[in-house]
Amino acid sequence: MLRTPVGEKRLVILEWLKEPHRYFPPQRHADLVEDGVTADAIAARLGVRREVAETHLALLTDIGLLRATRIKRRLYYRRDEIRIAEVARMFEKGW
Numbered sequence: 001m002l003r004t005p006v007g008e009k010r011l012v013i014l015e016w017l018k019e020p021h022r023y024f025p026p027q028r029h030a031d032l033v034e035d036g037v038t039a040d041a042i043a044a045r046l047g048v049r050r051e052v053a054e055t056h057l058a059l060l061t062d063i064g065l066l067r068a069t070r071i072k073r074r075l076y077y078r079r080d081e082i083r084i085a086e087v088a089r090m091f092e093k094g095w
Contacts, residue, residue: 010056013042014065017079030071036078 016023020032024041043053057077060066064083068075 007056009046009048010060012046013056013060014079014084016042016045017066017077020078027076029074030069030076033078035069035071036067036076038074038076040074042077 017037020037023045024032024037026032027035027038027041030036030038039050039054039057042057043050046053057066057068057075061068061077065080065087066077067080068077070076
């Protein structure tokens with residue numbers, strides 16, 4: 001995880017997903033808070049193609065900061081608050 005550059009866009013995504021109802025419109029098949037946000041919605045907000053957003057989301061999921069849930073044919077991404085808190089504690093302790 002430490003070797004993976006987080007990057008500004010990834011930090012912005014994490015910030016948006018803290019309060020998804022503030023940054024994204026309601027979704028038809030999933031709850032923004034409980035289920036997460038689609039890559040399409042994140043791509044539109046970032047102003048990039050879906051594939052670019054999916055790359056950022058996959059990396060954040062791989063390092064454990066996001067969780068992906070499949071509903072029907074789409075993946076929905078939300079923050080893994082427990083994992084984020086664990087990582088924050090490790091850095092606070094001087095890991």
